[in-house]
Amino acid sequence: MSPDFPESGFVRVRGAREHNLKDISVQLPRDALVVFTGVSGSGKSSLAFGTLYAEAQRRYLESVSPYARRLFNQVGAPDVDAIDGLPPAVALQQQRGTPTARSSVGSVTTLSNLLRMLYSRAGEYPEGQGIVYAEGFSPNTPEGACPECHGQGRVYTVTEDSMVPDPSLTIRERAVAAWPTAWGGQNQRDILVTLGIDVDVPWRELPQETRDWILFTDEQPVVPVYAGFTPEETRRAVKKKMEPSYMGTFSSARRHVLHTFAHSESAAMKKRVQAYMISEECPLCHGKRLRQEALNVTFAGLDITEFSRLPLARVAEVLRPYAEAAPGEEGAAQAIARQRMAGDLTRRLDVLLDLGLGYLQLERSTPTLSPGELQRLRLATQLYSNLFGVVYVLDEPSAGLHPADTEALLAALDGLKRGGNSLFVVEHDLDVIRRADWLVDVGPEAGEKGGQILYSGPPEGLKDVKASQTGKYLFTAAHSEPHAPREPSGWLDLSGVTRNNLQDLRVRFPLGVLTSVTGISGSGKSSLVSGALVDALAAHFGQPVAEEPDDQDDAPALSGTAQLGGDLAQLSRLVRVDQKPIGRTPRSNMATYTGLFDHVRKLFAATPLAKKRRYSAGRFSFNVKGGRCEHCQGEGWVMVELLFLPSVYAPCPVCQGKRYNEQTLEVEYRGKNIADVLDMTVDTAHEFFADEPAIFRALDTLREVGLGYLRLGQPATELSGGEAQRIKLATELGRSGRGGTVYILDEPTTGLHPADIERLQKQLARLVDAGHTVIAVEHKMQVVAASDWVIDIGPGAGEDGGQVVAQGTPAEVAEAQQSRTAPYLRAALG
Ligand code: ADP
Ligand code: ADP
Ligand code: ZN
Ligand code: ZN
Numbered sequence: 001m002s003p004d005f006p007e008s009g010f011v012r013v014r015g016a017r018e019h020n021l022k023d024i025s026v027q028l029p030r031d032a033l034v035v036f037t038g039v040s041g042s043g044k045s046s047l048a049f050g051t052l053y054a055e056a057q058r059r060y061l062e063s064v065s066p067y068a069r070r071l072f073n074q075v076g077a078p079d080v081d082a083i084d085g086l087p088p089a090v091a092l093q094q095q096r097g098t099p100t101a102r103s104s105v106g107s108v109t110t111l112s113n114l115l116r117m118l119y120s121r122a123g124e125y126p127e128g129q130g131i132v133y134a135e136g137f138s139p140n141t142p143e144g145a146c147p148e149c150h151g152q153g154r155v156y157t158v159t160e161d162s163m164v165p166d167p168s169l170t171i172r173e174r175a176v177a178a179w180p181t182a183w184g185g186q187n188q189r190d191i192l193v194t195l196g197i198d199v200d201v202p203w204r205e206l207p208q209e210t211r212d213w214i215l216f217t218d219e220q221p222v223v224p225v226y227a228g229f230t231p232e233e234t235r236r237a238v239k240k241k242m243e244p245s246y247m248g249t250f251s252s253a254r255r256h257v258l259h260t261f262a263h264s265e266s267a268a269m270k271k272r273v274q275a276y277m278i279s280e281e282c283p284l285c286h287g288k289r290l291r292q293e294a295l296n297v298t299f300a301g302l303d304i305t306e307f308s309r310l311p312l313a314r315v316a317e318v319l320r321p322y323a324e325a326a327p328g329e330e331g332a333a334q335a336i337a338r339q340r341m342a343g344d345l346t347r348r349l350d351v352l353l354d355l356g357l358g359y360l361q362l363e364r365s366t367p368t369l370s371p372g373e374l375q376r377l378r379l380a381t382q383l384y385s386n387l388f389g390v391v392y393v394l395d396e397p398s399a400g401l402h403p404a405d406t407e408a409l410l411a412a413l414d415g416l417k418r419g420g421n422s423l424f425v426v427e428h429d430l431d432v433i434r435r436a437d438w439l440v441d442v443g444p445e446a447g448e449k450g451g452q453i454l455y456s457g458p459p460e461g462l463k464d465v466k467a468s469q470t471g472k473y474l475f476t477a478a479h480s481e482p483h484a485p486r487e488p489s490g491w492l493d494l495s496g497v498t499r500n501n502l503q504d505l506r507v508r509f510p511l512g513v514l515t516s517v518t519g520i521s522g523s524g525k526s527s528l529v530s531g532a533l534v535d536a537l538a539a540h541f542g543q544p545v546a547e548e549p550d551d552q553d554d555a556p557a558l559s560g561t562a563q564l565g566g567d568l569a570q571l572s573r574l575v576r577v578d579q580k581p582i583g584r585t586p587r588s589n590m591a592t593y594t595g596l597f598d599h600v601r602k603l604f605a606a607t608p609l610a611k612k613r614r615y616s617a618g619r620f621s622f623n624v625k626g627g628r629c630e631h632c633q634g635e636g637w638v639m640v641e642l643l644f645l646p647s648v649y650a651p652c653p654v655c656q657g658k659r660y661n662e663q664t665l666e667v668e669y670r671g672k673n674i675a676d677v678l679d680m681t682v683d684t685a686h687e688f689f690a691d692e693p694a695i696f697r698a699l700d701t702l703r704e705v706g707l708g709y710l711r712l713g714q715p716a717t718e719l720s721g722g723e724a725q726r727i728k729l730a731t732e733l734g735r736s737g738r739g740g741t742v743y744i745l746d747e748p749t750t751g752l753h754p755a756d757i758e759r760l761q762k763q764l765a766r767l768v769d770a771g772h773t774v775i776a777v778e779h780k781m782q783v784v785a786a787s788d789w790v791i792d793i794g795p796g797a798g799e800d801g802g803q804v805v806a807q808g809t810p811a812e813v814a815e816a817q818q819s820r821t822a823p824y825l826r827a828a829l830g
Contacts, residue, residue, distance in 0.1 A: 015081030019046040020451035030422045035436035037470040039753040041446030041709025053393045054078040056089035106362035122338035123297040139289035149282035153289040156277045167204035175203035178253045178276035191248045217252045313358030316349040351380045356405040359522035359798025372400025388420035398429040402520040403824040446709035473754040485788040485809045490567030497562040500527040501802040513788035516778040518821045522797030525777045536564040537574040572740035579721030586715035596698040627664035629655035678713030701730040706756035722751030739771030781828035
C-alpha cells in the first residue's frame with residue numbers, strides 16, 4: 001500500500017458482480033483522483049456508475065423514502081457483497097440521448113438567477129419607474145414574460161400560403177392542408193357543402209371573401225351534415241329539412257391550428273400543425289422575451305437580454321471593474337450590493353472560463369451544446385458550490401476537448417480534490433490517465449472476457465502488468481507510424497460560409513482521402529463540418545438534411561447559404577455518421593437499426609414449431625401485436641410513478657423484461673428463444689450465427705468497430721453517443737460500394753480506448769482505400785497524425801476563432817506558427 005494513502009481513507013468494494021464484473025474486490029483511495037481505464041466494454045462504467053454510484057444513490061434514497069426502498073428491491077440494488085467507506089456521490093454523466101427539458105447555459109449554471117438579482121437590485125432604472133423584482137427579469141414567469149409572445153420571443157401566425165400550400169387543388173382534394181387528416185377533415189368539407197360552398201373548384205377560383213372566411217373566421221356555426229351525400233343531394237336534403245347524419249361544428253383552419261398548437265397533449269399533433277405556421281420575431285419585445293419595464297433596466301448600458309447574449313468571457317470583462325471597485329462609502333447600499341453580486345458572478349464565471357467555455361452565452365439553449373460542453377458546465381457548477389466530502393463520478397470529461405483545453409479540465413478536477421472531495425473518473429485520454437493518483441485498470445477485454453481488475457494502484461505500477469492494454473499505450477511513446485499521405489483525387493470548394501462564428505469563410509476539402517478538422521473547443525469545427533458542409537452537400541445531392549430542427553430557437557445563428565464547387569462529379573452520396581441516438585425510445589436497438597433482426601426473425605419463423613403454428617416473422621417482433629407481451633407492449637419495462645421523485649422504469653412484471661408472450665418464447669432456434677437472442681452480446685451472437693452469412697457479416701462489422709460487448713437488444717436510449725456513432729458506421733461499412741461517398745464524422749473516437757481507436761482507424765482507412773472521402777472533426781492526435789490532410793480552425797474560440805489557421809499534410813500543419821494544434825501534432829508525429 002502506498003504511504004501517501006492512509007489505511008482509513010479508502011472505499012472498499014467486496015464481491016462486485018454487476019453486469020460483467022467477475023466478483024471483484026478493490027480498494028480506492030478517497031480525496032484522490034481515481035481513474036478507471038480499460039477497453040470499451042471492459043466494465044469500467046459497471047464498476048464506477050453501476051456499482052459505486054448506484055450504491056451511494058441507493059443509500060441516499062433509502063434514507064429519505066421507504067417507498068423508494070421497496071422500489072429499489074424491484075429494480076435491483078447493485079450486485080455487490082459490501083462497500084465500506086463510501087461517501088455521498090454526485091454523478092456527472094454524459095447525457096445519453098437529447099435532453100428534453102428546455103434549459104439554457106444560464107439556467108443550468110444558475111448564473112441567470114444571480115444576474116436577475118443584479119439587475120433588480122443594482123440596475124439603472126429610468127426616472128420614476130419602480131423596482132422590478134428578480135422574477136420580473138425571467139421570461140418564464142408571468143411577472144416577466146412579454147404579454148404578446150408569452151416569453152417566447154417569437155409569435156406564430158398562419159397565412160393563406162402557409163395553410164394552403166397548393167391553391168390549384170380543390171377543397172375535396174385537401175387544398176386546406178392544415179385541417180386535420182382523415183375524418184376531421186372530411187367533416188369540415190361536408191360542413192362547407194351544407195353551407196353551399198363549392199368544394200370541387202380549385203381553391204384559387206373561390207372568391208377571396210369565402211377563402212378568408214374558411215381559413216380565418218372565429219365563428220363556429222353548427223350545421224346539419226349529410227355524410228356520403230353529393231353536393232346536389234345535400235342541397236335537396238337541406239331544403240326538405242331531412243334528418244341529418246349528425247350536427248357538425250365548423251372550425252376555421254386558423255382556429256384548428258392555433259388551438260391544437262396551444263392545447264394538444266400530443267407532441268406529434270403539435271408538430272403536424274406547426275408545419276402550417278410561420279413564426280416571426282415578436283413585434284412587441286423584438287425577440288427579447290421580457291416586459292418593457294424589465295427591458296428598461298440596464299446594467300453597464302445593456303438590458304438583461306443583451307447582456308445574456310454576450311459571450312461569457314465578455315460578461316466577466318464587463319463585470320470585473322464593478323467587482324473590484326472600492327466598496328462604496330456613506331450609505332451606498334446599492335453600491336455594496338452591486339460589488340458583492342458582481343464579485344460573486346465573476347468568481348463563478350472565472351471557473352467557466354478556466355474550463356474553456358468562455359465562448360458560450362448565457363442565452364444559449366442546452367440542446368445545441370455537445371454532451372462534453374454540458375458535462376463541463378455541470379462540473380463548473382459543482383466547483384463553485386463548495387461541497388466537500390463528496391465523491392464525483394465522471395464519465396470521460398475530456399470528450400470534445402482539444403489537448404490544450406484538457407489542461408484546464410485537469411486544473412478544475414484538482415480544485416475539487418483540494419476542496420476535500422474524491423474523484424472517480426472513467427477516462428481514455430492518456431493525458432488525464434497520467435495525472436491520476438490511482439489507476440484501476442479493468443479488462444483484459446470486453447464483455448465476458450473482461451470484468452476483472454488487472455491493476456489497482458498508483459500509475460507507475462501498471463507498467464509491470466503484461467495483460468493490460470492500457471499499460472501498452474501509457475508507457476510507450478505514442479508515435480504513429482510515419483506514413484505517406486495519400487494524393488487527393490480532386491477537391492471540393494466550399495465558400496461563403498457564414499454561420500455562428502464563421503464569417504464568409506472559404507475552405508477546400510480534398511476528395512478520396514482522410515481529412516481531420518482540428519481546433520480548440522468552440523473554434524467553429526462543427527459549424528463548418530457538421531453544419532455548413534453537410535447542408536451544402538445535402539442540398540447538392542437533394543438529400544433531406546437528416547435532422548428536423550426541433551425548434552426555431554435552435555436554428556444556427558446567422559446561417560447563410562454557402563456555395564459548393566469543385567470536382568462534384570466524383571461524388572454521389574453523403575453519409576453523416578454522428579453521435580445522435582439511433583432511436584428515441586427503448587423500442588429501437590442495434591438489432592433493429594442495423595437490419596440484422598429481420599434476418600433473425602425469419603430464421604425463427606422457419607423453425608418447425610413456428611411453421612406448425614403458422615407464426616410468421618412478424619410474430620417475433622416486439623413492436624407489433626401478436627407475439628409481444630401486451631402488458632408492456634413489447635418494451636420489457638413499465639414506468640413507475642414516484643411521488644416527489646423522478647419516475648423510474650421497472651422490469652415488466654408479466655414477461656420479466658423478456659418482451660414476448662409465453663407462446664412466442666416456446667419457439668426455439670438451436671435451443672435459444674428470441675428473447676435469449678436479444679440478450680446475447682455481439683460477440684456471443686457472432687459465434688452462434690456463424691453459418692448464417694447475412695447475420696454473421698453484420699455482426700462482424702459491429703465487432704470491428706469495437707462493439708462486440710453490446711447486447712443486441714440493448715435499448716437505443718442506453719447507448720452512449722459514441723456507441724450510436726459506431727453502430728451507424730458499422731451499418732454503413734456493411735453497405736458501402738466503391739467510391740463516391742463522402743463520410744462526415746464528428747469526433748468518432750469519443751468513448752474509445754486507444755486500442756479501439758486503432759481498430760476504428762483501420763475501418764476508416766478501408767473506406768478511403770475504396771475511393772471514398774472521409775472528413776472527421778477530431779481531437780485525438782493519434783488519428784490526426786495518421787490522416788492525409790489537416791484543416792486547423794482557430795486560433796481561439798467563439799469570436800476569436802472561425803478562421804482557417806493552417807491546412808496541409810500533418811507534417812505541414814505541425815510546423816504552423818499560429819496553430820494551437822501544431823505543438824501536440826508535432827509530439828504525436830515524433
Ligand atoms: P465500459 O465502461 O468499460 O465501456 P461497461 O461497464 O459499460 O464497460 O460494460 C461492461 C459489460 O457490461 C459489457 O459487456 C456491457 O455490454 C455490459 N452491460 C453494460 N450495461 C449493461 C446493462 N444495463 N445490462 C446488462 N449488461 C450491461
Ligand atoms: P467547435 O465544433 O469547434 O467546438 P462550434 O462550431 O460548436 O465549435 O462553435 C463555434 C461557435 O459557434 C461558438 O462560439 C459556439 O458557441 C457558437 N455556436 C455553435 N452552435 C451554435 C448554435 N446552435 N447557436 C448559437 N451559437 C452556436
Ligand atoms: Zn414578445
Ligand atoms: Zn412485458
